Amino acid sequence: MTTLTTPLRLGTRRSKLAMAQSGQVAEQVSKLTGRPVELVEITTYGDTSREALAQIGGTGVFVSALRDALLEGRIDFAVHSLKDLPTADPDGLLIAAIPLREDPRDVLVARDGLTFAQLPDGARVGTGSPRRMSQLNAWARTLGLRIETVPIRGNIDTRIGYVASGELDAVVLAAAGLSRIGRLDEATELLHTDVVLPAPGQGALAVECSVGQTELTARLAELDDPFTRAAVTAERSLLAALEAGCSAPVGALAEPDIERDDEHGPVTELRLRGVVGTTDGTSLVQMSATGPLPASREEATALGRELAQEMLAKGAAGLMGERAL
Numbered sequence: 329m330t331t332l333t334t335p336l337r338l339g340t341r342r343s344k345l346a347m348a349q350s351g352q353v354a355e356q357v358s359k360l361t362g363r364p365v366e367l368v369e370i371t372t373y374g375d376t377s378r379e380a381l382a383q384i385g386g387t388g389v390f391v392s393a394l395r396d397a398l399l400e401g402r403i404d405f406a407v408h409s410l411k412d413l414p415t416a417d418p419d420g421l422l423i424a425a426i427p428l429r430e431d432p433r434d435v436l437v438a439r440d441g442l443t444f445a446q447l448p449d450g451a452r453v454g455t456g457s458p459r460r461m462s463q464l465n466a467w468a469r470t471l472g473l474r475i476e477t478v479p480i481r482g483n484i485d486t487r488i489g490y491v492a493s494g495e496l497d498a499v500v501l502a503a504a505g506l507s508r509i510g511r512l513d514e515a516t517e518l519l520h521t522d523v524v525l526p527a528p529g530q531g532a533l534a535v536e537c538s539v540g541q542t543e544l545t546a547r548l549a550e551l552d553d554p555f556t557r558a559a560v561t562a563e564r565s566l567l568a569a570l571e572a573g574c575s576a577p578v579g580a581l582a583e584p585d586i587e588r589d590d591e592h593g594p595v596t597e598l599r600l601r602g603v604v605g606t607t608d609g610t611s612l613v614q615m616s617a618t619g620p621l622p623a624s625r626e627e628a629t630a631l632g633r634e635l636a637q638e639m640l641a642k643g644a645a646g647l648m649g650e651r652a653l
């Protein structure tokens with residue numbers, strides 16, 4: 329029988345980042361429910377495989393083992409990095425909460441405190457993400473800088489280690505990940521979203537549970553931040569409508585935008601920006617669209633779809649490689 333003292337089981341990957349974000353949510357859920365929350369470690373294929381992410385089917389590989397555990401009732405809920413969640417909703421599960429998002433931006437961690445513009449010609453910059461490669465190469469071109477992007481994988485500590493060891497001049501990572509493991513102070517530049525748009529959903533978490541768990545779902549929903557939910561819904565709708573996977577060169581960010589409306593005073597809208605590009609950065613489609621705020625799920629989804637259509641009309645599909653064709 330389930331009682332107030334029965335622990336809730338929170339399934340988590342074993343990485344430092346996963347443990348940190350699961351630990352934070354566990355504490356909040358424990359306060360909300362008055363029940364202890366126990367972390368259950370789940371190993372995913374993405375954790376054990378050394379193959380490149382693109383080869384093993386994108387970041388969804390980190391998620392499926394947690395979802396299997398949820399569906400089989402071995403755990404009660406799971407915390408995912410939203411940007412690692414495939415856009416298709418699985419049967420039998422739901423996102424009970426999307427808490428307030430952290431800083432969605434990417435950061436540079438470079439040797440000797442360098443910013444991107446200060447990197448030497450021929451600098452080796454580590455990232456395995458086609459989205460980052462595309463935008464970094466495009467930015468370098470506008471600065472008249474020649475860089476070499478070097479595909480790397482591994483957890484955050486491993487990636488920063490390539491800079492510490494002198495193997496690479498810099499790596500690019502998500503600010504949110506660094507912040508959650510307490511290493512944000514090692515960033516040498518926060519990358520402005522005018523030059524690098526983050527991955528759809530970056531910086532946000534998703535708290536997932538089984539549809540049958542109505543009581544737990546209702547409690548977890550108290551952690552939900554409606555603005556974050558609307559923003560990431562628009563970003564993920566763009567990604568889905570471009571028919572791109574989570575390892576595609578797609579950046580997206582939805583933010584509040586204050587518009588001057590002379591008759592009724594200022595109005596706040598939801599502004600969605602999107603970018604798609606070739607990994608060498610020679611060709612980019614970058615566009616934006618605005619919708620109402622607050623935004624219902626339908627309105628946020630429509631905004632993403634609308635922007636995708638405009639980007640596809642400008643040739644976005646041709647820039648994404650065969651996945652999109």
Ligand SMILES: NCc1[nH]cc(CCC(=O)O)c1CC(=O)O
Nearest residue numbers: 409411501502504505530531532
């Ligand atoms: N790609 C892996 C990944 N998945 C989630 C984060 C942390 C940031 C987030 O929660 O969005 C990271 C690390 C990174 O991209 O640097």
